[in-house]
Amino acid sequence: xxxxxxxxxxxxxxxxxxxxxxxxxxxxxxxxxxxxxxxxxxxxxxxxxxxxxxxxxxxxxxxxxxxxxxxxxxxxxxxxxxxxxxxxxxxxxxxxxxxxxxxxxxxxxxxxxxxxxxxxxxxxxxxxxxxxxxxxxxxxxxxxxxxxxxxxxxxxxxxxxxxxxxxxxxxxxxxxxxxxxxxxxxxxxxxxxxxxxxxxxxxxxxxxxxxxxxxxxxxxxxxxxxxxxxxxxxxxxxxxxxxxxxxxxxxxxxxxxxxxxxxxxxxxxxxxx
Amino acid sequence: xxxxxxxxxxxxxxxxxxxxxxxxxxxxxxxxxxxxxxxxxxxxxxxxxxxxxxxxxxxxxxxxxxxxxxxxxxxxxxxxxxxxxxxxxxxxxxxxxxxxxxxxxxxxxxxxxxxxxxxxxxxxxxxxxxxxxxxxxxxxxxxxxxxxxxxxxxxxxxxxxxxxxxxxxxxxxxxxxxxxxxxxxxxxxxxxxxxxxxxxxxxxxxxxxxxxxxxxxxxxxxxxxxxxxxxxxxxxxxxxxxxxxxxxxxxxxxxxxxxxxxxxxxxxxxxxxxxxxxxxxxxxxxxxxxxxxxxxxxxxxxxxxxxxxxxxxxxxxxxxxxxxxxxxxxxxxxxxxxxxxxxxxxxxxxxx
Numbered sequence: 001x002x003x004x005x006x007x008x009x010x011x012x013x014x015x016x017x018x019x020x021x022x023x024x025x026x027x028x029x030x031x032x033x034x035x036x037x038x039x040x041x042x043x044x045x046x047x048x049x050x051x052x053x054x055x056x057x058x059x060x061x062x063x064x065x066x067x068x069x070x071x072x073x074x075x076x077x078x079x080x081x082x083x084x085x086x087x088x089x090x091x092x093x094x095x096x097x098x099x100x101x102x103x104x105x106x107x108x109x110x111x112x113x114x115x116x117x118x119x120x121x122x123x124x125x126x127x128x129x130x131x132x133x134x135x136x137x138x139x140x141x142x143x144x145x146x147x148x149x150x151x152x153x154x155x156x157x158x159x160x161x162x163x164x165x166x167x168x169x170x171x172x173x174x175x176x177x178x179x180x181x182x183x184x185x186x187x188x189x190x191x192x193x194x195x196x197x198x199x200x201x202x203x204x205x206x207x208x209x210x211x212x213x214x215x216x217x218x219x220x221x222x223x224x225x226x227x228x229x230x231x232x233x234x235x236x237x238x239x240x241x242x243x244x245x246x247x248x249x250x251x252x253x254x255x256x257x258x259x260x261x262x263x264x265x266x267x268x269x270x271x272x273x
Numbered sequence: 274x275x276x277x278x279x280x281x282x283x284x285x286x287x288x289x290x291x292x293x294x295x296x297x298x299x300x301x302x303x304x305x306x307x308x309x310x311x312x313x314x315x316x317x318x319x320x321x322x323x324x325x326x327x328x329x330x331x332x333x334x335x336x337x338x339x340x341x342x343x344x345x346x347x348x349x350x351x352x353x354x355x356x357x358x359x360x361x362x363x364x365x366x367x368x369x370x371x372x373x374x375x376x377x378x379x380x381x382x383x384x385x386x387x388x389x390x391x392x393x394x395x396x397x398x399x400x401x402x403x404x405x406x407x408x409x410x411x412x413x414x415x416x417x418x419x420x421x422x423x424x425x426x427x428x429x430x431x432x433x434x435x436x437x438x439x440x441x442x443x444x445x446x447x448x449x450x451x452x453x454x455x456x457x458x459x460x461x462x463x464x465x466x467x468x469x470x471x472x473x474x475x476x477x478x479x480x481x482x483x484x485x486x487x488x489x490x491x492x493x494x495x496x497x498x499x500x501x502x503x504x505x506x507x508x509x510x511x512x513x514x515x516x517x518x519x520x521x522x523x524x525x526x527x528x529x530x531x532x533x534x535x536x537x538x539x540x541x542x543x544x545x546x547x548x549x550x551x552x553x554x555x556x557x558x559x560x561x562x563x564x565x566x567x568x569x570x571x572x573x574x575x576x577x578x579x580x581x582x583x584x585x586x587x588x589x590x591x592x593x594x595x596x597x598x599x600x601x602x603x604x605x606x607x608x609x610x611x612x613x614x615x616x617x618x619x620x621x622x623x624x625x
Contacts, residue, residue, distance in 0.1 A: 138483060236616070
């Protein structure tokens, strides 16, 4: 009885998953592993080895790793501050932090374009104070800035969740036993927050690796990321087979990342909320 | 009791859904239009619906390349589409277009200028499938306060002086048009050597380019963000209105003269409504309304005669005398292999 009711309740999700996850994935694999005539081929997968594609992949990996690192070093102290606040204050601060996420991702990225432009807001303020202009728009730095800005909340929230779950008695016990603050942090707090860190890394690294909008808007389309290559295969070049093949290769990186988080986060503690 | 309540709620929802279903198609059916973004005055659609009782379902695309697979796959059955020249040729070659019945298009026959029908023959040899809607050139938009000397050549886009002040088009054919014309080749070239030369020019240019953009050329030039940009003539009038320092020029090496035309796909469910829509858009006062809204040159001579502002009616940007320029061409569909070659070379440029 209970089982059948559970099945009934989960059926909308199963239908959803089949239509919007399983079928599209199947289509990506079908297109990726066939050529125009419908015959099986691995060419679309191997195309990742070509000079332009490999270069785009390396740049994407580099920039997304850098953004993930920056996000981590910004997010961890912030999450600790949040976790140590009393309940009323922290829900307010968390709200302030999540508030920008309610705005559309594209709009926020466009806003950065307006801020960073040569005649943009930031440079107007700098020139008012006779300070040198900031020329990072259309460079990789602007792309990293856009990634960090957009994905930072996805790093803060899981780490924050992991930190608030740490039993204060454990920390107190360490201090009772003579550990100083630094020792307590490295021996107790940090290891106990690893599930949150891994989850945060996954949630920042994967969208950063696959983005094409940020490099278009903040990189001036001068830096070709693997996301841009795939997007253009679908929209401009009309070669869905190659686009799908490259997507499959990208999926491998995502799977590696997910496997790593599964190893570290056995109890599923590092969920976002 | 509870069940009765539930039932009544359900039936109320169903009824309202059914009501929605009814009101969504007009009394005389509907017409599904697929057009470029911001390429029609919404007021014109309202007038059409009011007069004919035909409900317009309006959908927009950003590039010809995004539009094509949707129409080819037949996922949505459109009644009227507005592709560009070379894409119409491709759709014709792949047998996707329906022949128009010009008896239903009196305004198109009467108002569209003869020279535009003539030019349309490059992609629609017998003028049987398409009705010109907008046309224009591609040229250089520059800021008079930020450049010196006369600007009249594509080579200015390779001038070190303007490093980081140049905006290029972020689309394969438009970018290669500039590279090919600079080197004196046809912009419809499929010669591997010529394309290689153009590619090398574009790679050489890349360090000078501030950004590769499409629609944003307009906003960036208005905001004095760059000195020189490659732009469609239709946008030039709008940008000048917003920033009087801007000037548009057709380079002496020649450029692209393009036409966007109304067509009806073979699988159109409401072909007659589609023809009514096209003909309505060809009425002088409606064409004028659209011209004033989108500022892209109209091939509708009757509408042009109605323009009150002399400066606009005789504007050399909106209505250039094409006989004064050399090496003007219209894009042609080059076939799948050439498309592939262009895309591969473009990727090499972008990843440089």
